[in-house]
Structure formats: structure tokens, C-alpha cells
Amino acid sequence: MRDLSKLPKAHLHLHFTGSMRVDTLRELAAGYGVRLPAALVDGDPLRLPPTERGWFRFQRLYDAARACVRSEADMRRIVDEAAQDDAAEGSGRLEIQVDPTSYAPFVGGITPAVEIVLDAARAASAAHGIEVAVVVAASRMRHPLDARTLARLAAQYAGSGAGEVVGFGLSNDERRGDTAEFAHAFRIARDAGLASVPHGGELLGPAHVHDVVRDLVPDRLGHGVRAAEDARVLDDLVGRGVALEVCPASNVSLGVYADDAHVPLRTLVDAGAQVALGADDPLLFGSRLVAQYEAARTVHGFDDAALADLARSSVRASRATAATRERLLAGVDAWLAHDPR
Numbered sequence: 001m002r003d004l005s006k007l008p009k010a011h012l013h014l015h016f017t018g019s020m021r022v023d024t025l026r027e028l029a030a031g032y033g034v035r036l037p038a039a040l041v042d043g044d045p046l047r048l049p050p051t052e053r054g055w056f057r058f059q060r061l062y063d064a065a066r067a068c069v070r071s072e073a074d075m076r077r078i079v080d081e082a083a084q085d086d087a088a089e090g091s092g093r094l095e096i097q098v099d100p101t102s103y104a105p106f107v108g109g110i111t112p113a114v115e116i117v118l119d120a121a122r123a124a125s126a127a128h129g130i131e132v133a134v135v136v137a138a139s140r141m142r143h144p145l146d147a148r149t150l151a152r153l154a155a156q157y158a159g160s161g162a163g164e165v166v167g168f169g170l171s172n173d174e175r176r177g178d179t180a181e182f183a184h185a186f187r188i189a190r191d192a193g194l195a196s197v198p199h200g201g202e203l204l205g206p207a208h209v210h211d212v213v214r215d216l217v218p219d220r221l222g223h224g225v226r227a228a229e230d231a232r233v234l235d236d237l238v239g240r241g242v243a244l245e246v247c248p249a250s251n252v253s254l255g256v257y258a259d260d261a262h263v264p265l266r267t268l269v270d271a272g273a274q275v276a277l278g279a280d281d282p283l284l285f286g287s288r289l290v291a292q293y294e295a296a297r298t299v300h301g302f303d304d305a306a307l308a309d310l311a312r313s314s315v316r317a318s319r320a321t322a323a324t325r326e327r328l329l330a331g332v333d334a335w336l337a338h339d340p341r
């Protein structure tokens with residue numbers, strides 16, 4: 001069997017705080033005298049019910065982790081370690097997602113917060129041999145005008161390379177907020193050339209996917225897995241070329257599916273969807289990028305050729321330049337051509 005950590009790939013769904021190593025969180029918490037909930041540091045994947053209560057618990061844990069990130073140095077460390085861990089797993093392109101709002105009070109505002117992440121992404125790219133670009137994400141829990149402010153800020157740093165903003169996202173509980181009210185923010189982002197990469201179709205089903213497609217015109221959907229419940233919605237995504245950032249461990253942790261086998265990876269791929277596997281929040285879900293490819297191999301029976309196709313999909317769905325994509329795609333070909341015996 002070929003080594004999946006050597007398979008070149010792009011990682012398109014990883015959150016800034018959620019990317020943290022457990023040891024790093026422990027160190028930061030100790031430094032600030034913060035007592036962490038055991039569920040954050042026991043190393044076990046979370047298992048929550050797919051209810052508002054479950055989501056509330058997830059958010060509380062997430063907030064506890066976020067409360068340990070209080071300085072520019074902390075922020076730089078997180079980006080650097082995310083890049084290092086991704087590179088070790090064969091990722092040649094990371095598009096890390098950050099909502100700068102929570103960190104702004106510690107560094108003098110949302111503009112410095114974004115600039116610190118971008119500068120750290122540039123430095124980490126040079127240090128670890130991976131391209132780290134950034135997705136700025138708004139939250140459904142805040143006012144849509146906040147999202148517009150973030151979109152305008154993100155637009156100022158639009159680009160495609162390391163340390164540039166490549167996309168605009170929308171995260172948090174899909175059951176909250178009115179999707180249509182975020183349309184304006186996404187128009188600002190798209191007009192600036194940013195990819196539209198909102199979350200959708202994870203906690204809510206095909207009707208939500210339909211709304212997100214109509215209102216936010218996504219290039220990629222964060223998750224989108226529940227489109228598998230309605231062939232028409234799924235075919236529409238495929239027809240529009242909307243890629244899906246599928247995060248199996250996250251789905252199972254948040255109770256969207258009972259176990260890995262129920263994640264409809266096969267249905268999505270067989271329908272022709274462009275799938276990019278992602279880890280979402282390794283800190284909470286207990287596994288990183290390669291583990292998602294391993295699940296495709298061991299649980300869903302993808303052979304090496306099909307795994308190479310998943311990696312190609314991730315590269316094609318990224319916002320990397322043509323030169324970077326060609327380099328990574330050539331690497332995928334070489335991985336598959338190499339006989340492991």
C-alpha cells in the first residue's frame with residue numbers, strides 16, 4: 001500500500017483555532033492560568049448529538065480553546081504549526097480559515113489580526129515547503145453587517161499565493177441567521193475575486209444547500225455532504241462545479257452520521273462531485289488530514305487510483321495558481337506511478 005502521507009494534496013477545510021495541537025493548547029492554557037475542560041485535552045474525538053445542545057457544547061469547547069489565544073505570538077505559532085503538520089501529511093497547499101474577530105482585541109483590531117495571520121502564513125510557507133493561503137470567514141452568529149466589514153477587509157488582501165486571502169467563508173450553526181442576509185457580503189468578496197466558500201449542508205439538509213447556492217453562489221461548500229440526500233440538489237452542485245469540502249471525522253463527531261461508514265463519500269464521488277477531504281478541527285475531532293484519506297481507503301474501499309483522484313480533486317478545487325496546481329498534480333501522478341512493492 002502506498003503511503004498516504006506522501007500523496008500530494010491540498011487541504012481546503014481547516015480552521016485556525018481548531019488546527020491547534022493539543023500540547024500547544026495545554027501550554028498556552030498553562031501560561032495564562034486557564035483551566036481547560038477535560039474534553040479538550042484528553043485526545044479523544046468528540047461525540048456529540050446533532051442537536052442544538054450538541055452544537056452548543058461544541059461551541060463552548062471551541063470558545064475555551066479560543067480563549068487561550070491572546071497574542072500575536074500565539075497566532076503566529078498556530079499558523080506555523082498548522083503548516084508544519086499539514087506539510088508532514090503531504091499537503092502542498094493549505095487554505096486555512098480564520099475569523100479574525102475573536103483575536104482582534106489582543107492585537108489592536110481586525111486589520112492587524114488579518115495581517116498577522118497573512119504574514120505568519122507567508123513565513124510558514126517559506127519554512128515548511130507548503131503554500132499557506134487564507135480564507136477569511138464571517139460568523140452566522142453575528143450581524144450580516146459584520147460580514148460585510150470582513151468581506152471588504154478580506155478583499156484588500158485578495159490573491160492566490162502564500163500569505164494572501166483566497167476566499168471568504170461563513171461558519172457557525174447553520175440553523176442560525178438568515179442565509180440571504182449574507183448575500184451582500186459574499187457579493188463584495190466575489191467582486192474582489194475571492195472564492196465563495198461558505199459552510200452548508202452539514203447540520204441541515206438539501207434545502208439548506210439549495211439556499212446557500214442561491215444566495216451565496218459558492219465555488220466550494222464547507223461540507224455539503226447532506227446534498228447526498230437529494231439527487232437533484234447534488235446534480236445541481238455537480239453541474240455548477242461546486243466542490244465539496246468533505247470532513248468525515250467532523251461529521252461523525254458532530255453526530256451528523258453515526259459512524260465513518262455512513263458518511264456518503266461514495267455517493268458524492270459517484271455523482272461526479274469534486275471532493276476535497278478536510279480535517280475541519282483536528283483539536284476537537286482527534287484526527288488530521290491523512291486520517292480522512294485513510295478512512296476513504298479502509299472504510300469506503302477507495303483504491304490507490306481513487307485516492308489519487310481525491311487528491312487531484314482537492315488540488316483542482318484550491319485557488320492555487322496554475323503553476324502550483326500542475327506541480328502538485330504531477331506529484332500525484334508520480335505517487336501513483338511508484339510501485340510500493
Ligand SMILES: [Zn+2]
Nearest residue numbers: 015199222280
Ligand atoms: Zn468547518
